[in-house]
Amino acid sequence: MSKIQESLDLSTPKGLQDKVFLDVLTFYCNRGRENIRAMKAEDFTIKVDESGRRYVQMRDFLTKNNRENVIQEADAGLMFEMPELGERCPVATFEKYVAKLNPQNPWMWQRPKDVSKKELAQDSPWFDNAPLGINTIGNKLKNLSQKAGCKLTYTNHCLRATSITTLDACGYEARDIQSVSGHKSADSLKHYSKTSQTKLKIMSESLATCLYSDVNKDNNKNQELDDQESTCRPSTVVAWPSQNAPPDPVP
Structure with a gap:
């Protein structure tokens, strides 16, 4: 994870998008290409807790097995700000990314502009009026891990597995991990416990x-x-x- 994070240039459209992609999939334990592809900027809200600390909350996508095919606010993971990280604070990079999205396109994951840093206008969108393809989204972590020189080639699902395994290793109860991962039963988490x-x-x-x-x-x-x-x-x-x-x- 350190290698991947260090390989990202936040001053470029792709680097910024990849950083936010890693954060979103890790903090919210997202699964499935369809759910990721269907995300919109309006599905995320920045809020402030009672201590004045900001955090990002995401609305949850109900699956076809649910009674209503609608989007509801999730009682799930939250992504809190970490001011000590400076520009790499997850809330700061999320805020910057959303501000750089193309307003003519509703999707969260848009195609980065293929231009140099000098050609990027600070007050204009960094992304084209076109969504990323499902294969591009599906191979995000694979390409990132290879580019960063990781010993293994990882998949997007590895981020979900990392989140669950980390929370389990830290001693959190299965019911609390379920609230983030969306698993229906504690038995579903057993193969993540190592x-x-x-x-x-x-x-x-x-x-x-x-x-x-x-x-x-x-x-x-x-x-x-x-x-x-x-x-x-x-x-x-x-x-x-x-x-x-x-x-x-x-x-």
Whole structure:
């Protein structure tokens, strides 16, 4: 993600569009080419919370399985501003992008003007009166990851998977992740849940402490003698404070 972000030039129409595309798909866990292609600028609203912090809210596209084929405001993900990022703040880049869209075209993802930076007029649209093709939208992340020199070639769905996996790794409840991802049940999220190597290491250490707690007691006595000989040698054995209360794992 760092490589991709660093490869984007926000002073160009395509670079700005790609940055907003990454933000939208990540913060709102969008899925499907049709839903992305059907987005309009009017589907997004900039609001302010009680602390005065701005955020972007997106209206949700109901699928054919819903009772009404309309658009409603989603009780889902929000994209809050991050002033410390300067021009790369997601709300700032979103605002700039919308201001540069061609007013004659209603679609969110328009074709960037193929001109040099010098030819771009700051007070005129940066995009043509034409929407991006569905294949261009569908291959966005594939092309971005290849251009940035990533080791793997990613797809748009990888952004959705990254969002869900990140929220799961941070410990958010399944019901809260569902409110962002739109999944109907917690079972649908299971294949996104992956235990990291760091967590597996902590789990292994917890089990080892349980299995070898008695051995640790004997080793602790020997350790006291060793410490008298060399105070510089680090201890490699940690005993529980008590037999029934393992320490909290520290990542």
